[in-house]
Amino acid sequence: MKRRLLTLMFASIAVWFGNTVYAATGPALTPLKITAMYTKGGNGTIYVAFQSGAMPGCYANAGGYLYSSNTFYKEIYAQLLMITANGGIQASVIYTQIASSDNWGDCTIDGIFLTPQ
Numbered sequence: 722m723k724r725r726l727l728t729l730m731f732a733s734i735a736v737w738f739g740n741t742v743y744a745a746t747g748p749a750l751t752p753l754k755i756t757a758m759y760t761k762g763g764n765g766t767i768y769v770a771f772q773s774g775a776m777p778g779c780y781a782n783a784g785g786y787l788y789s790s791n792t793f794y795k796e797i798y799a800q801l802l803m804i805t806a807n808g809g810i811q812a813s814v815i816y817t818q819i820a821s822s823d824n825w826g827d828c829t830i831d832g833i834f835l836t837p838q
Contacts, residue, residue, distance in 0.1 A: 744817050747775045749836055752809025755801060756783070765789030768825055769801060771814060776828055778818045785816050785828030793832065800833045811836045 750772070757770040770784035779785050787797055804810050815832035 744831075745776075745778070745815075746834060747771075747777060747814040747816065749811065749813045749834075750775055751811040752807075753804060753812040753814070753833075754809040755805050758801070758805075761786070765794070767798070767801075769830060776814050776816050778821060779816065779828035780823060780825050784825065785814075785830050786826060787830040791829075791831065797830065797833055800835065804833070811838060 753775060754772050755769060756772055757768075759768040759770075760766070761768060766789055767787045768784060769787055770781070773781060773783050775783050776785060787794065787801070791797065804812065813834040813836070814830060815834055816828045816830050818828050820827045
């Protein structure tokens, strides 16, 4: 129900602004691994790349930006560090697909859905 409501909300925003926006949850991977993290400028924005297939429709089906403007930026960043420190964990990436131009900025990371065993 929450996922459907979130998808409807983002679709409404897309119609309002004239862009196609997709809210999605990537597949549960065991383990979800981070392959790279890149800090963009001095504003705290981080590009995160997971293994291929973690974020379908995003750059290399694997990555997107985590913006410091995200309300849960610190919590998500802590989860990313924990995933890195553990070498991976069973989880899914919650993300928004803004475009499909095969660029780093196609998707934003909205959260991590941890499903540890």
